[in-house]
Amino acid sequence: MRIEDEIKQPIFRNEYQKAHINLIYTAGWLQLRQAAAFKPFGLTSPQFNILRILRGQHPLPATVALLIDRMLDKTSNASRIVDRLEEKKLVTRTVCPANRRAVDIRITKAGLELLDSIEETGILDANENAPLNEDEMRQLNDLLDKMRTVE
Amino acid sequence: MRIEDEIKQPIFRNEYQKAHINLIYTAGWLQLRQAAAFKPFGLTSPQFNILRILRGQHPLPATVALLIDRMLDKTSNASRIVDRLEEKKLVTRTVCPANRRAVDIRITKAGLELLDSIEETGILDANENAPLNEDEMRQLNDLLDKMRTVE
DNA sequence: TGCAAATATATGTACATACATTTAATGTCA
């Protein structure tokens, strides 16, 4: 369905404004689908995202600063997302011995196993009836990258 | 900057996963810019969005159900966003006489003037050095619309 | 050495999101 029909606004000021609204709408649509996929595993999208970064570092630890640097949304509050993961025993937090201001965050065995079981379901992979083919995906990636080249 | 560099992840499982992450990242980037633009006017993005819908209805009222139907993020909580706008005297809320379960929400004169003054700044318009030209914008819109055609 | 600046993280507050539940009004149909 075209964005005009999705939000029942037949006319946009210009193609520029329409692309912006379309982008935010589509991202929200995607977020909802992802959140629903993670829910059976008791994870939110930001929690999953942080777990994935920690696995990338494993067995080395990550600091909060590293997580923020690698997160999709850089302004979100990594500290509190780690709180939730720690409560669920999916990560550990220990004071960094080399720099006692920093905190070493590590994914646990349970965390690694949870990631594996999520990925085994295949919900993160493209399927045969994906609406965009590989070439279109590449085109989309290029347009998005280019869009952010301002200032 | 390419998404690989933005989030310092050199390899993605596939173009599909990369497009998803790119989309969410770019939407977040855009949201931050928009939020910063609205901030001097004391509005958040969802508040601005609802005001714009109300202007589209004006002088007719809108119900909460209509707002949800037209909002970008359909699962957000329109009731409480209207609370904030009402506190700022930008909208009014009255019980709908025809159906006393429903609430008639109307944009006030102050609300209309605020929207005008925001739009006068031109922050919502494309400028000469926009990275994507009109044709590329159209291409992006088509890809996004197509992406959502699942199930 | 000692003290200010910088760094790393945590905490506070307002707002938004996601989803379940509640309250009130209206519809329906036996």
Added chain:
DNA sequence: TGACATTAAATGTATGTACATATATTTGCA
């Protein structure tokens, strides 16, 4: 008509986002 379902909105709770401020540690340099 009266019980029950449906509808419209508000409210509760957990989480996340955005941004300011606080706390503790380390660094730099006079």
